[in-house]
Amino acid sequence: MTSSIDASDPGPAPASWGSASGVGSLPGIDPAEAVRLVVGELPDFAHLPELPARGAGADLIGRSAGLLVDLAVDLTPAGWRLVPRSGIDQRRAREFLARDLDALYDVADGWTGPLKVQAAGPWTLAAGLERSRGDRAVVDAGARRDLAQSLAEGLAGHVAAVAARVPGAQVVVQLDEPSVPAVLQGGLPTVSGFGKLPAVEATVVEQELADLVDRLPVPVVVHCCAARAPLELFRAAGAAAVSFDLGLVQDLDAAGTAIEAGTHLFPGVVPGTDTALPAPKATASRVQAWWRELGFPAADLPAAVTLTPSCGLAGASPAYARSAMAHVREAAKYLQPE
DSSP, X not given: OOOOOOOSOOOOOOSOOOSBOOOSBOSSSOHHHHHHHHHHHOTTSEEOOBOGGGOTTSSHHHHHHTTOSSOEEEEETTEEEEESSOOHHHHHHHHHHHHHHHHHHHHHTTOOEEEEEEEEOHHHHHHHOBOTTSSBGGGOHHHHHHHHHHHHXXXXXXXXXXXXXXXXXXXXXXXXXXXXHXXXXXXXXXXXXXXXXXXXXXXXXXXXXXXXXXXXXXXXXXXXXXTTOOHXXXXXXXXXXXXXXXXXXXXXXXXXXXXXXXXXXXXXXXXXXXXXXXXXXXXXXXXXXXXXHHTOOGGGHHHHBOBEESSOOTTSOHHHHHXXXXXHHHHHXXXXXX
């Protein structure tokens, strides 16, 4: 597979990352309504919402498969599978993406500032796709390479399509990598479900992720809200920012190294499903306490973090999703210097 992507310069990070943003997914099936909600509740850093409730092709793997160039997938009873020719399921995924871009143009054409799009990262995509022979693509280095190249080309085209519709946007790509901890620990189940796939060395995971990050023409956020998110690996792979569940990250050294390297942080501070939320000021105080534990000057905190929910909000009620976004926006205000 060939690609015309010029990866010599991924582009500068946004002048301001914005104080609060979302992870990606929302409840509901109306893309225009979802975009209106995001730009209204997250005015400093919007994102193109994902709506998995629409069905196959709107889920993380199917939506990302819709971006692939010169690779075909289809949905089988066992899940998404690489196939010789594109079928109705991949076409549906591409139709969902087209509708989302139309909604973005209609609702957010005057938007200026950072704007994030999301897709499965190369390891999570390879873990979620089967090869035709029935095993996961993640076990095959050649299949992983083809998928990563195809995804990079598709994402570059997606970024260009977003930029054409919202000329004032500083587009950022988020790679969702919830499967990476399981890949590193040998925790991915086989297709049969009766065994586990062998662990992959961290150096291999880092290098293949870095290869994709290097090929993208805009800054990249790597998101993982699973336990044991390898922040240092993501940083070393060239991520401009790392996104994680603040309650699950125990490795303060990795967070500190990222900060010292200039990597932006997206701490997830409220759950992705319905719960009673604390006062925004209490959430801000929690973030400030964490920052003090890291040992950095308090004055550096506002510019170093963008608050988000801990994970996507697809499993939340519409009312909670709105409240969660409003909560991170209001909590971020308490981090600003008086």
